[in-house]
Amino acid sequence: MYSKNEASLLKREFWTAFGSYMKPIPNAGGQLINWVNYKTGIKHLYFRTDVTKRQASAAVEIMHPNSEERAGLFEKLNAVKPLFATATKGEWFWQPEVYDESGQPISRIIIVKENLNIFNKTDWPEIISFLKEQLIGLDAFWALAKDSFEV
Numbered sequence: 001m002y003s004k005n006e007a008s009l010l011k012r013e014f015w016t017a018f019g020s021y022m023k024p025i026p027n028a029g030g031q032l033i034n035w036v037n038y039k040t041g042i043k044h045l046y047f048r049t050d051v052t053k054r055q056a057s058a059a060v061e062i063m064h065p066n067s068e069e070r071a072g073l074f075e076k077l078n079a080v081k082p083l084f085a086t087a088t089k090g091e092w093f094w095q096p097e098v099y100d101e102s103g104q105p106i107s108r109i110i111i112v113k114e115n116l117n118i119f120n121k122t123d124w125p126e127i128i129s130f131l132k133e134q135l136i137g138l139d140a141f142w143a144l145a146k147d148s149f150e151v
Contacts (some may be wrong), residue, residue, distance in 0.1 A: 002119060010061055014051065018128055022135070028143035031151040035135050040142060042149050045073060047138050049131050051118040056127045058134035059110040067105065071096070073149070084109070089133060094106045117149035 002010065011028055015036060022035035033039075038047040044064040044069070050057050060077065064070040077084070087112075095108045113130045116123045 007119070010119055011051075014127075015125060017124065018131065021128055022132060025132075027138070028140045038135065038139070041146065042073075044070070045149070047135065047142075049135065051116065051127055052096050053119055053130075055112050056116045056118075056130050057110055057112045058131060058138065060109050060138065061100075061108040063100070063104070065104075070105070070107050076149055077109065080141075080148065083145055084141050085102045087144065088137035 012095060013017075019036045020036070023032070023112065025032075025035070025044045027033045036049070040047060048057075048059045048060045048061050050059075062070050064073060078094070081094075090111045092109050092111045095110065097105050098108055100106050111134060113127075116127050116130070118124075118127065
């Protein structure tokens with residue numbers, strides 16, 4: 001069991017290692033980007049990654065405070081679902097409305113890989129490989145779909 005401070009340091013170490021690993025990898029447009037803090041360029045639409053002591057996940061999250069606007073963005077994503085499926089791998093779950101950790105409603109598309117633990121360094125290569133594959137897939141999708149989301 002780790003203290004709160006030790007857990008925080010280990011998480012920071014993981015995300016620093018992941019960022020360093022991803023740094024030399026260009027996006028679909030050939031640019032070097034910050035993969036850990038991926039910018040979609042669309043307000044309230046985010047690509048998120050997370051790792052806990054039980055799983056790793058990658059997600060597209062729509063966090064618009066207006067439920068109609070959020071639903072509209074989710075429908076735009078749904079309209080390009082075949083393109084999403086072509087660019088990404090694995091089983092993604094499409095969730096029109098779920099609640100985040102603070103209880104706010106969001107829309108989300110998520111993929112989860114179970115039985116990975118951020119506190120177990122021997123899991124880090126598998127976590128990094130999983131997140132890398134998902135982020136590169138999301139980026140490839142976004143390179144093709146982003147124009148249809150811009151106002």
